[in-house]
Amino acid sequence: MELKRSRASVGKMKTGAPLRFKRDGMKDSRAKRKEFDVGESGDRSQSSSVRRSIIRGDGVARKGKPSDLRLSQRKPRYAKRGSLVADDSNGGKKSERIAFKPRVRGREGPSVGSEALSKGKLKSNEKKMNGRMPKYGAKGDSEEKILDKGVIGEEEKDSSVEKKRVIYQTRLLDKSGKKIRGHKKDTDDVVADAQPKKRKRIIRIDPYDISNKRHYDGTSNKEKPEVKEVEPSKNAQFRAIQPSPSILTFVEDNLLGRRRLNELRYAGYNVKLPAPLDNIPFSTSTERERLEENVFRNKLEFFAAAKVSSSFPPPLIPEIAFAGRSNVGKSSLLNALTRQWGVVRTSDKPGLTQTINFFKLDPKLSLVDLPGYGFAYAKEEVKDAWEELVKEYVSTRVGLKRVCLLIDCKWGMKPRDHELVDLMERSQTPYQIVLTKTDAVLPIDVARRAMQVQENLKANKSIVSPVMMVSSKSGAGIRNLRTALAKIARFLKP
Ligand SMILES: Nc1nc2c(ncn2[C@@H]2O[C@H](COP(=O)(O)OP(=O)(O)OP(=O)(O)O)[C@@H](O)[C@H]2O)c(=O)[nH]1
Numbered sequence: 001m002e003l004k005r006s007r008a009s010v011g012k013m014k015t016g017a018p019l020r021f022k023r024d025g026m027k028d029s030r031a032k033r034k035e036f037d038v039g040e041s042g043d044r045s046q047s048s049s050v051r052r053s054i055i056r057g058d059g060v061a062r063k064g065k066p067s068d069l070r071l072s073q074r075k076p077r078y079a080k081r082g083s084l085v086a087d088d089s090n091g092g093k094k095s096e097r098i099a100f101k102p103r104v105r106g107r108e109g110p111s112v113g114s115e116a117l118s119k120g121k122l123k124s125n126e127k128k129m130n131g132r133m134p135k136y137g138a139k140g141d142s143e144e145k146i147l148d149k150g151v152i153g154e155e156e157k158d159s160s161v162e163k164k165r166v167i168y169q170t171r172l173l174d175k176s177g178k179k180i181r182g183h184k185k186d187t188d189d190v191v192a193d194a195q196p197k198k199r200k201r202i203i204r205i206d207p208y209d210i211s212n213k214r215h216y217d218g219t220s221n222k223e224k225p226e227v228k229e230v231e232p233s234k235n236a237q238f239r240a241i242q243p244s245p246s247i248l249t250f251v252e253d254n255l256l257g258r259r260r261l262n263e264l265r266y267a268g269y270n271v272k273l274p275a276p277l278d279n280i281p282f283s284t285s286t287e288r289e290r291l292e293e294n295v296f297r298n299k300l301e302f303f304a305a306a307k308v309s310s311s312f313p314p315p316l317i318p319e320i321a322f323a324g325r326s327n328v329g330k331s332s333l334l335n336a337l338t339r340q341w342g343v344v345r346t347s348d349k350p351g352l353t354q355t356i357n358f359f360k361l362d363p364k365l366s367l368v369d370l371p372g373y374g375f376a377y378a379k380e381e382v383k384d385a386w387e388e389l390v391k392e393y394v395s396t397r398v399g400l401k402r403v404c405l406l407i408d409c410k411w412g413m414k415p416r417d418h419e420l421v422d423l424m425e426r427s428q429t430p431y432q433i434v435l436t437k438t439d440a441v442l443p444i445d446v447a448r449r450a451m452q453v454q455e456n457l458k459a460n461k462s463i464v465s466p467v468m469m470v471s472s473k474s475g476a477g478i479r480n481l482r483t484a485l486a487k488i489a490r491f492l493k494p
């Protein structure tokens with residue numbers, strides 16, 4: 001066997017580039033593989049540290065470093081897919097692109113023949129490598145063939161163009177329009193693609209691997225899961241409320257709920273005022289004079305505060321109390337009713353009013369501002385004490401003519417509100433529900449809330465109808481509440 005040294009490789013010998021050889025009579029692809037195999041050892045074989053020998057194709061052993069052997073056993077670095085190598089087929093002038101070398105598992109070692117592995121450690125190492133490499137048997141052989149096909153050079157590529165006879169199965173119909181089965185028709189010869197076909201990627205599945213399998217959890221897909229009837233949320237329940245026409249009319253007539261300025265303007269209100277509907281903040285006595293109810297024209301005067309029941313003033317004058325959760329707007333409502341802003345202190349911080357405050361409005365009537373219950377910026381024990389005080393007041397106070405139970409229109413009645421209602425029911429204290437801050441919600445929601453409260457408490461006996469709806473900010477509904485409360489004063493005896 002004779003090896004030809006390519007011109008290009010001879011030229012590169014001086015510069016340390018790898019050598020390339022071509023055997024006569026060997027297929028080009030084989031020859032190139034030989035190039036790769038012998039590759040790196042090239043001129044390094046001149047090195048003094050001789051440990052191994054590399055067998056050349058003609059059986060002559062060449063000396064080289066152990067690394068050379070390692071490299072030769074590995075896939076050559078420059079034999080990557082699409083890499084360029086010099087070849088004398090082109091006269092050594094140009095570099096040519098060789099075909100893709102497909103990756104082949106387990107057969108990437110040197111393709112030296114068994115006769116070549118006759119000397120030294122190389123043989124034993126090669127054997128070791130072969131022992132380590134997975135053996136695919138017949139498959140490996142086929143892959144070897146693919147490898148050979150894969151590395152064919154340009155010349156062989158041209159020669160490997162073969163004409164294939166491709167048979168297409170066409171559908172033929174008989175006269176009745178039925179399909180004639182099994183008819184094959186020869187078509188024209190089709191020139192197959194000259195490019196070598198890409199090898200199909202085979203994914204081997206381990207039949208014993210259960211890591212990716214679904215575990216059977218005992219329920220079959222056919223069985224329909226029980227559909228639990230989910231109770232609609234509180235919000236959904238609220239949205240489903242249909243207010244009565246009378247409530248809706250009342251809301252519209254009194255411009256309750258959130259309104260646009262234009263709407264108020266068309267209704268004849270001076271929107272430049274902070275509270276155009278009824279309230280005139282920092283009102284003077286002349287403005288109070290215009291109030292429709294005499295009793296509310298009087299000056300509101302603070303006369304007592306109580307932290308405990310023992311410090312309640314004597315029940316000489318009939319009282320109307322304002323109860324409710326903290327920050328619901330009790331103190332603000334007192335100011336709005338009397339058009340006397342600043343007499344009763346208000347704050348956006350829940351828990352401002354901490355004592356029971358008594359205000360004299362008329363020789364026949366006093367208004368009582370109660371501390372709130374529920375959330376407040378105060379210690380738990382203090383809040384509990386307020387609640388107890390309020391409960392004691394509404395259930396035992398002599399001369400208490402009515403309790404206005406204020407409910408925030410946005411949030412509705414809470415459990416503590418119901419507690420107080422129950423208490424007043426037990427003590428037969430007359431109470432009236434007043435929805436506050438109606439300007440913060442839509443008119444329809446004001447109506448819904450009124451409807452909801454009315455429905456919830458319709459069985460109660462001490463409740464005074466109807467449910468009042470007010471806004472201390474816009475003044476909506478204040479006039480109606482005034483009228484309702486003035487009636488109490490009218491029939492009272494001092
Ligand atoms: N938007 C709007 N805000 C209001 C209304 N009434 C009161 N407020 C506001 O609500 C906050 C609380 O008002 P207060 O009158 O102090 O409430 P309260 O019930 O006396 O509160 P406590 O004394 O802490 O129990 C204040 O910031 C008021 O401006 C109303 O009708 N509409």
Ligand SMILES: [Mg+2]
Binds near residue numbers: 330331346352353369
């Ligand atoms: Mg208050």
